[in-house]
Amino acid sequence: MVDLFSSGAPDAPDTGLRPLADRLRPAALAEVVGQEGVLGPDAPLGAMLASGRLGSLILWGPPGVGKTTIARLLAHETDMSFVQISAIFSGVQELKKVFEAAKLRRGNGQGTLLFVDEIHRFNKAQQDSFLPHMEDGTILLVGATTENPSFELNAALLSRAQVVVLMRLEAPALEALLVRAEEVEGQPLPLTEAARAALVEMADGDGRAMLNLAETVLSWKLKTPIDPKALSARLARRAAQYDKSGDAHYNLISALHKSVRGSDPDAALYWLARMLEGGEDPRYLARRITRMAVEDIGLADPQAQTLCLGAWDVYERLGSPEGELALAQAVVYLALAPKSNAAYAGYKAARKLAKDSGSAPPPKHILNAPTGLMKDQGYGDGYAYDHDAEDGFSGQNYFPDGMERPSLYQPVERGFERDLAKRTAYFAKLRAKRQGG
Structure with a gap:
């Protein structure tokens, strides 16, 4: 993978007040690199644009991989009006205003690409509100999420949009970002080779974070390169991405x-x-x-x-x-440890068999008969007490009458189950001998 952001010119003058990450936003989709898996000629977005038919999308990926940038540039490439909202700050009233404005644009011959950041934060009713406007062409929806869409988005919404997965940036891509930052700022980062690698590691796959870190380092105006230890003393390591419920x-x-x-x-x-x-x-x-x-x-x-x-x-x-x-x-x-899922597999097979066999009763010979009526009904009749049998094993049938004997537990030849496999084989041989007799 290479750089997420382009080496092309920014789409607005560099005033020096805009953050470096914003100044390095690409001005065209062709300049976006680092996501070739979705933007290449045979990739989902590349194929859509080549055909001239762009459909609604869900961009799924970690922070700082270009979701907002790609959405903005898709609108530019298709001559659509770009409207951006955040699910964190928008409610039903804001959505109504967006839809009404999009209807007016459509009446004037212009489409609307509605970019919804953190779309997974909308509830079911809010997500459902997009559906009629997607279907009648009022909006082309591009949603961005860091969470798994299959867990967080309605099936109805997912059925009307294609999920596009954006990947975190690897070290070569982040290094390319640093090179671009140095070109734009007109000065090299004051870091040793090892410190530069440490800075890339601190970004943890996030292109925006990489550029923010680079901007901080450049602001120090250091005269000589510093090593990883000095860098760590000046910069706090970025917390790893982890959501305990996500x-x-x-x-x-x-x-x-x-x-x-x-x-x-x-x-x-x-x-x-x-x-x-x-x-x-x-x-x-x-x-x-x-x-x-x-x-x-x-x-x-x-x-x-x-x-x-x-x-x-x-x-x-x-x-x-x-x-x-x-x-x-x-x-x-x-x-x-030696591995075996034989008991687990046997248990699952037993549960399935129990479900399929319904309420088939145990054979009467293994039922207790505490009353005379139960004895008259044959409860316990013919039961063989295993301790009185040869080898302490009677070999009687314990499954419901008429059920073919299943083989549920099949021990493996690993660890202690080797011994259990020998025991099951031994009892199977004795059972065949008793029942044959």
Whole structure:
């Protein structure tokens, strides 16, 4: 990926009062780089513009990747009036005014591209208010969101708009932004090579943040380059993007769970640390880690579940930050433990079978008969007491009469389940022998 912002001229005079990020906004879509995956000739927006038919869009991506810039330039490329509102500050009355103005423009032969920032913050009724105006061509809606649209936007709205995913900027793209900033300002950043790399890392994939940081550094008017230590002393590191109730929350817990399942303790520790650094509740992590033990390690290592419960208890007793070490130890243990989801898969299969079989009763021979009437009905008749049987195993049927015997639990040849696999095979052999007899 390359630079989000162009090397072209800004669309307004550089007065020196406008922020650097604003002065470096591209003046045409062709100048926007860093999002080739959506703007290239065969990409969604490139194909739309080439066909001359631009539809409503939802631009989904992290902060500082060009959502507002792209929306503004789409209006310019299509000769539409650009109207921008924020879902944070706009209500029903503001929307009515926007729609009425758009109707007047349409009557005069001009379309309206309505850019709605943070569109996910509108409630269902507000989102629904866009639909008739999108359908009759009063507006072309371009919404911007940092949250997963499938969770935050109405299905009706999503069905009328194409979701376009914008990616965070990687280090080469952010470095290109610094070069552009130096060209516009007419001076190099007073940073050593290592400090320059540290500045790029501080931006954390956000182009706007990158330019704001560069502007701050240039304002110091330093005569000699400074190193990473001096840079860190002057600049606070930008907080990592993390929303405990949003998309990042679900993405990171998924990454942690799959790293454990994939037996990678280093990756698991990294994602655990990312969530803790983002302010995640350690109790939530303790619960999810225990779930991993039940779901992915299972009976391949019965000790795993006990260890996770112990780590949870240690955290409750010690609190943060000391108790978080117990969670880290549990994560490492789970990642290196033998894996089996046989009990989990068997349980899910049993639930499905229970649902499909309805209310089929147990066979009468395994029912208790505390009353004479129940005995007369055959309850308990023919029950074989396993402790009196050879090998302590009767081999009787315990499923409903007429049901074909299923195989729900199928242990794997890993960890402790190797022993359980031998036991299930042993009892299956005895069962066949008893029933055959």
